[in-house]
Amino acid sequence: MRYRRADVAGATYFFTVNLLNRKQTLLTNHIDTLRSCIKTVKQRHPFHIDAMVILPDHLHAIWTLPPGDSDFAKRWMLIKTAFSRLLPKHEIINQSRKSKRERGIWQRRYWEHLIRDDLDYQRHVDYIHYNPVKHSYVDKAVDWPYSSIHRFIEKGIISSDWGVGETMNDLDMGEC
Template sequence: MNYRRVKTEGGTYFFTVNLADRRQATLVDHIDLLRSVISLVKDRHPFALESIVIMPEHLHTIWTLPEGDKDYPTRWALIKAGFSRNIAKVEMIGASRAAKGERGIWQRRYWEHLIRNDEDFTRHVDYIHFNPVKHGYVSNPIDWPYSSIHRFVASGIVPANWGALSLEISGDFGE
């Protein structure tokens, strides 16, 4: 099926990508592999990784594609396939996936949103960095090790205690 997706050359996009089995912790259990695959794909198909948080069973990220490039689907296909090929086959694979030779690690689809302006960008970065608190893993975003918030704190964009107090972030983020 061909889903309608916004594809803007050089666009900045927010993504939510989920595991098929949301009860697993596969992404953090294999964090070095995931980071390596993302880096490899980024080297071969460049994009700016603006912000990211990797949760046990999903991730959120913001990418900016190069001018003239709108092909984020290929990048996601390569990341998902590269990750899946390098972990043991222990997941349940349904008949539909087996017939297509697919693994059962990732949900087939993902959520994408074209960032529209600076305010939209900031709201999505905040959502990304606050996600571990939202899900109850930590009380302060800086305490989650798999987040770009560490880069934001180190560069002085936000203080180390950002988000430790109550924070309201509204919107539809694909979770």
């Protein structure tokens, strides 16, 4: 059975991408490498990063693709491959991954969600920005360095005390 993904050109999508070993901290330990890989792919295959948070073992992102383009899968494959190739080989690689010439760094699949409307978009942006608090990395969302929340604050979209004293339920994140 082939996995079916959303396929809407020029749409906005929410993603969750995980490391295979959720106890690793590769994404934040190698943040500059990850950023460089994303930048390179973005230059060759343009897309807009609406919001993003990078945690030690997973990341969440909202991307808007260019008109006429729905190939987010290629972009994620290129990012994951480039990042993997730049890391030293320390992981245990099972036979299935060896036969496909894969590293044991990323989960093969990822979660994508087609953003439906403005409320859905806002809920997912809030989810992204609140995620470091949810996972107890920080007490305030603004304190997490690997988040687009800083861009939102600089632009005056939200205040620097956004989410303080709130829970995910208080922020009305719905079904994220």
